[in-house]
Amino acid sequence: MKHILCWLLVLYGTAATACDVCGASGSSQGLGILPQFYRHFAGVQYQYRSFSSTHPGLTEQSAREHTQEQYNTVQLWGRANVGKRLQLFAFVPYMSNTRHFEERNATGSYHGLGDVSALANVAFIKTPDSNRVRHMLLAGAGIKAPTGKRYSQNAQTDDGILNIQPGTGSWDALLNANYTLRYALWGLNAEASYTLTTANKEDYKYGNRLGTSLQAFYWLQAGSFTILPQAGLRYEYTLHDYDNYTRKWLNEQTGGNMLFATAGAQVYYKQLGLQFSYFIPVHQYYAAGYVTARQRIDAGIFFLF
Secondary structure, eight states, rough: OOOOOEEOOETTTTTEEEOOOOOOOOOOOOOSOOSSSSSSEEEEEEEEEEEEEEEEOSTHHHHHOEEEOOOOOOEEEEEETTTTTTTEEEEEEEEEEEEEETTTTTEEEOOOOOOOOEEEEEEEEETTTTTSSEEEEEEEEEEEEOOOOOOTTTTSSSSSOOOSSSSSSSSSEEEEEEEOOOOOOOOEEEEEOOOEEOOOSSSOOOEEEEOOOOOOOEEEETTEEEEEEEEEEEEEOOOHHHHOOOTTEEEOOOOOOOOEEEEEEEETTTEEEEEEEEEEEEEEEEGGGTEEEEEEEEEEEEOOO
16 A cells, blocks of 8 residues: 555544655555456566655745655555455555655665555456457455554654555455456446545554556457457546544644546566556546656566466
């Protein structure tokens, strides 16, 4: 996970520490165009996210600071089929994140195990592969556990606890729906995922998150290779965080939305699959305009069995 833009104000009882603006990969876990339905697979994904942030001073006279944030995630993931319609997914991320202060020329780094998640999907619609027009609808739910590393306050920086660190500290519920339509060699994939968050032990609650995508793809066969070039859009919407969920202290300088244009490809050779996607923002308004998302890259390799 990875996983929201924020002004982070951490509360211990009634005492407050410093607050800050930061960017993060705020998307819900997506599945995208899935490989062969009736086979298991296991693989490794790499995800890169980058942001630029402006940090207003605590008073009007204080100088603003500017930072560059980079989020790198290496994630083990896989799918197991149970019967003809049930699919189980698991995700185990390791995160390495950095934040560079331009005015200070200082860099803080945060790395460690991220929040592990699991998802169960049921195939409500699955037409035979022999049909010229084929479609499949998967939908289900899952859970994200607070397994990610949490740096203590002032461990690496004097800015308090940042949500740039690997773990959120909260148990979250996941909802997902994935629909694929294919006619001859052309196809469309539409997906929606939603994360219902809970408050962590500091009583900070990250905003619920919606992620949607629509991709068109084409099926190319070149000898033993199958190639699926694809392009589309991804939209993400995040609700405001709560500085203190018990007291319902809403953080107005969190949340927002982003729209990305995407392009990529999947390549299959026998039991081996490769995937690459590139994301560029075409519209965004996050963290009251203090955070600007830059490019994203997703890449992966997986083995079918």
